[in-house]
Amino acid sequence: MEERIIQAIEAIVGAENIQTEATDLYTYGYDASPEFHHEPDLVVAPASKDEIIQILSVCRDNRVPIVARGSGSNLSGGTVPIAGGIVLLFTRMNRxxxxxxxxxxxxxxxxxxxxxxxxxxxxxxxxxxxxxxxxxxxxxxxxxxxxxxxxxxxxxxxxxxxxxxxxxxxxxxxxxxxxxxxxxxxxxxxxxxxxxxxxxxxxxxxxxxxxxxxKPEANKTMIATYRTMTAAAQSVSDIIAAKITPATMEFLDQVTIKAVEDFAHVGLPTDAAAMLLIQQDGHPREIDADIETMAAICRDGAAIDVQVARDEAHGAQLMAARRTALSALARVKPTTVLEDATVPRSEIAALVNFINETAQKYQLYIGTFGHAGDGNMHPTCLTDLRDEAEMKRVHQAFAEIYQKTIELGGTVTGEHGVGLAKLPYLPWKLGAGGMRADRAIKAALDPDNILNPQKLY
Amino acid sequence: MEERIIQAIEAIVGAENIQTEATDLYTYGYDASPEFHHEPDLVVAPASKDEIIQILSVCRDNRVPIVARGSGSNLSGGTVPIAGGIVLLFTRMNRxxxxxxxxxxxxxxxxxxxxxxxxxxxxxxxxxxxxxxxxxxxxxxxxxxxxxxxxxxxxxxxxxxxxxxxxxxxxxxxxxxxxxxxxxxxxxxxxxxxxxxxxxxxxxxxxxxxxxxxKPEANKTMIATYRTMTAAAQSVSDIIAAKITPATMEFLDQVTIKAVEDFAHVGLPTDAAAMLLIQQDGHPREIDADIETMAAICRDGAAIDVQVARDEAHGAQLMAARRTALSALARVKPTTVLEDATVPRSEIAALVNFINETAQKYQLYIGTFGHAGDGNMHPTCLTDLRDEAEMKRVHQAFAEIYQKTIELGGTVTGEHGVGLAKLPYLPWKLGAGGMRADRAIKAALDPDNILNPQKLY
CATH class of the missing domain: 3.30.465.10 (Uridine Diphospho-n-acetylenolpyruvylglucosamine Reductase; domain 3)
Structure with a gap:
């Protein structure tokens, strides 16, 4: 980046609010996805929208890419400044x-x-x-x-x-x-x-x-464990069919259960092939009724075991354990490739079974957890970036998994975003017409293509 | 419209699915708003998306406007084919x-x-x-x-x-x-x-x-009546502050109460200045608790009277009466100008009081009803299109009402759409930048400007 551009930005935000050190630029070249890295030329922390207006003016005049970044915890490469330019921080706009x-x-x-x-x-x-x-x-x-x-x-x-x-x-x-x-x-x-x-x-x-x-007055949590994924998915369907909408209905497969238990020690059943973690909230009496009905549905299905949390604290402990799933899995191997395949709720079993077959086919270690009620699954491949042969198989496997996801009426990202990671698969979901529409809107609103270029379109 | 264009369309959908008679064209020149009329050149009822693709091709090649129309019950002039061309019906795409x-x-x-x-x-x-x-x-x-x-x-x-x-x-x-x-x-x-x-x-x-x-298991309905609008609005705020979210919380002013009672005969209190009609749904026990709390809030406020519906049938009767508000008001005078001013919930009293002052200032007969919980008010002016002097005052009054609505943090249309009716006020809400963004998107997705032109932008 030309020095005069850096000076122009510095004049807007002040010298203390720009970063140009090599270590800073290296850091802001990453987000939480392991596979993408590209350094920005400059990191800028504006204090107001007025400063942002001025920064954008400099970017337009000089065709400098600008990438807004929160904490960089996104999992898609979305905030990696792949075309260089400015990374824009909001550390001073946090009120x-x-x-x-x-x-x-x-x-x-x-x-x-x-x-x-x-x-x-x-x-x-x-x-x-x-x-x-x-x-x-x-x-x-x-x-x-x-x-x-x-x-x-x-x-x-x-x-x-x-x-x-x-x-x-x-x-x-x-x-x-x-x-x-x-x-x-x-x-x-x-x-x-x-x-x-x-x-x-x-x-x-x-x-x-x-x-x-x-805020709901109270909540209650339960766990149901299964010998097969299909049985767990059947309980999900049966609960929805009973017209109950739990606040949370999470799915963990055996790989994830083991990793979480090993990490959080909350007494999860490590011998189960699949587990549902269900929470309901609302008026206390209605929660009791819903939890009772759901427990009965799981038992009538093929659940091996159904346990209701002793109290809200115990429930919170179980939910917190679920929240460690990614960290727990990440400990197993150097590189964690976390995916975000989402299907209609009725297709969860089909998707997870396909994921397991594909893992086997490509000799990969994949744990799957996710939001069963939403059909939003996070197959997580534990691997090593340095093993090029294995990484190639990882990419092949996930391409097949996303193809299957689309066949099942699903989408290539449920909540992690397209960023760089899902860009190759995006046309599968949107089709040529959808891509054309998205691109037309992008060109209309950002004709100079300065805002987070080379993403999404 | 040139005969060759009509023939091209006829070739796509068949002669029995186009209308060109003067009476048809006259009818499809209207929607449910009284003030706008413009005849289309052709009315077309396609059977499939493939036929629509072909019709659009003819429209593009010949720069023919095309206006999709459901039942024409919209209240904004949105389906009036103001630039002529084709009105597209979905009477054959109704499965x-x-x-x-x-x-x-x-x-x-x-x-x-x-x-x-x-x-x-x-x-x-x-x-x-x-x-x-x-x-x-x-x-x-x-x-x-x-x-x-x-x-x-x-x-x-x-x-x-x-x-x-x-x-x-x-x-x-x-x-x-x-x-x-x-x-x-x-x-x-x-x-x-x-x-x-x-x-x-x-x-x-x-x-x-x-x-x-x-579907919620049950519902329960109540009415609260007030001596002032401000008192009714206070109850709305108090109910929200009590963390209750009723399914419905409707407001009727005295003009509307009288018109509805005269029309529907359900025993509404015609001497009240304002009335809230509240319905809660859900689990029966929780409904009872919510209705009890809300009734107490209304009584502790300045409600003259609070009545809980005897049963669901009685509640349904009251809700049905509310649904007649527009028809009931429309009987009073030849022309009904129904507006759609929407403010943050906390500003309802300010808005309705301003509406009443404005009605008085311009010697207009305005009844106001609407969705109090949403801050979505329908000031309805009962007038006569043929009285030009009065219609001028109507337009002046509503321009002031919408100006006030914007000042209160509101919007120029909550649920009726912009169409032609709100077009003059739209920039007040969107600002120049918002209008530019909307227009850029329109130009990007419909560069020939064939889809419902002269609206919204």
Whole structure:
């Protein structure tokens, strides 16, 4: 990057808010996906949308790529600055701006850590439902840009369902405000939803109005274990057929159960082929009724064992153990390739069985866990980047797994985003027409292609 | 329209599926808004997406506007073919294609009447929550194109929250399939949500995958009456502050109460200045608890009277009476101008008081009813199109009301759409940058500007 460009940016944000050291640039060349790395030329932490407008002007004039980055916990290469240029940090735009208890909204800057949101409103009787696995470190801006999911999606939906409005600096320097503190708003195109999940390719989000919900009074957790994946999937179907919508319905296969138990020591049944971890929340009496019904359904199905957590603390312990799945698996081998195949709920067994067959075929070590209620599975391959032959087999295996996912009516990413990792598979889901439509919108809103280029399209 | 174009269209759909008679063209020049009329040149009822692809090809080659129309029950001029050309009907694309009880989805063609959806799945224990006032006659395609709301939005959301995927014929003839039977899907831009509410300007919807929900076991209804609007609005705030989310929380002012009672004879308190009609659904015990709490809140507030419906039938009768509000008001004078001002819930009293002041200032007869829980108010002016002087005052009054709505953090349309009616006010909500972004997307996806031109942008 030319020195004059660096100086122009420095003049906007101040010398203390740019980073140019080799070690910094190396670090910001990564996100949480293991396979992608490309260094930026400059790392910049602006303090306001006005500074971002000025930075974008410099980027436009000099065709400098700019990649917005939260905590870099995304799993798709989405924030890897593959074309170089600027990585934009929100470490100085991390304030909670307003808590409106009458309209049940929280207005935040993008750099707020997701978990802080629920900590901030903890005493209000309200909560913010989206709970991506990364929430302890990820930013809300990153969650919005990736449309992050989580464990509660079946009942509560994902990030997109809790964003009422956005302030966005567009590539041309326009600042737009979409939506508002409104339950209903049909004035113009739904740019709020177009921006959510667009992975920083259509604009830079500088503010968000989040929707809060009354916090459920209580919750209860249960575990059901199975001899086969198919039996576990049948219980999922049977529970849905009984018109129960649990808050969480997680699936772990034997590889994952063992890794988690070894890591968290919460007494998981390591001999089971599959396990469901189910939580319901709401009014205490209704929870009891739902848990009882679900326990009966699992027992009537082929569950080997059904256990209801002793109390909320025990339930929380089990859920926390589930949240360690990725870390637990990651300990097994040097490299963890975490995937995000998502199918209609009815096809979970077909998908997981195919994953297991494919792992066997390519002699790979794959653990699968995920959100059974959403059909959102995370087959996780434990491997070693340095083993080129094995990595080749990993790529072949996942290409086949995603092909199968599409055949089953699924999608190539449920909650991790396209980034670089899913780019090769994206046309399988969108088709040529869908790719053309996406590209036309990108070209219309970012004609100079400065916003996170070489991604998504 | 040149005869050769009509012949080209006739060759695609057959002579029996085009209409060119003067009376037909006159009729299809209207929607349910009183102030807009423009005749199309041709009315066409295709049988399939393939026919629509061919029709669009003719439209592109000859720069013929094409306006997709459900039942024409929309209230914004959105389906009035203001630039002439073709009105596209879905009377032959009105099949329910698949009911998937495992994934809780219903796949439909756009011409299905909204109410038929719930009739079709009545015995399944599932339901489709969106319930726009027009649902007995409106089509699901129209609802999707307008992102229709309804009475249950506070708890259940609006149409956009129940569309999982779409099949759309784009202006260039591409057929795209967005989303799927998926709870989570972040592959590419959210074209599903971009299409919803785009009022037929970005593509022709030919299929939709709808999300169904377990049907609540029971419901209970109550009425609270007030001496002032402010008192009623306070109860709304207090109920929300108590962390209760009722299924429905409707507001009627005195003008509307009188008109409805005169029409429906259900025993509404015609001397009250304002009335809340509240319904909760769910597990019977929890409903009782919620209704009890809400009744106490209303009584502790300044409610003159609180009545709980005797049973579900009585509750249904009250809700049905509320649904007659528009028809009841429409009987009073020859012309009904129904508006759709929406504010943050906390600003309802400010908005309704301003509406009343404005009505007085301009000597207009305005009744206001609407969805208090959503801040979505329908000030309805009873007037006479033939009285030019009064119509001028009507327009002045509503311009001021929408200006106030924007000042209060609201939007110029909550659920009726922009169409032609809200076009003058749209920039107030979107700003210059928002308008530019919307127009750029329109130009990118419909470069020949054939899809419902002269609307929305």
């Amino acid at each position: 909670i701006l307003e808590f409106d208890q009458q309209n049940l909204t929280l207005t935040v800057e993008p750099g707020v850590i997701t978990q802080e949101i629920n900590q901030y409103i903890a005493d209000s009787g309200l909560f913010f439902p989206p709970d991506p696995g990364s929430m302890q470190i990820s930013t809300i801006g990153g969650n919005i840009s990736e449309n992050s999911g989580g464990l509660r999606a079946l009942k509560y939906g994902v990030t997109k369902d809790y964003v009422l409005g956005l302030e966005v600096v567009m590539a041309n320097g326009d600042v737009i405000e979409t939506g508002g503190k409104l339950t209903k708003d049909v004035a113009g195109l739904n740019l709020t939803q177009l921006m959510i999940g667009s992975e920083g390719t259509l604009g830079i989000i500088t503010k968000a109005i989040l929707k809060l919900m009354p | 329910i294609l698949e009911f998937d009880q495992q994934n809780l989805t219903l796949t439909v063609e756009p011409g299905v009447i909204t109410q038929e959806i719930n009739q079709y799945i009545a015995d399944s224990g599932l339901f489709f929550p969106p319930d726009p006032g027009s649902m007995q006659i409106s089509t699901i395609g129209g609802n999707i194109s307008e992102n229709s709301g309804g009475l249950r939005a506070l708890k259940y959301g609006v149409t956009k929250d129940y569309v999982l995927g779409l099949e759309v014929v784009m202006a260039n003839g591409d057929v795209i399939e967005t989303g799927g039977k998926l709870t989570k899907d972040v592959a590419g831009l959210n074209l599903t949500q971009l299409m919803i509410g785009s009022e037929g300007t970005l593509g022709i919807i030919t299929k939709a995958i709808l999300k169904l929900m377990p």
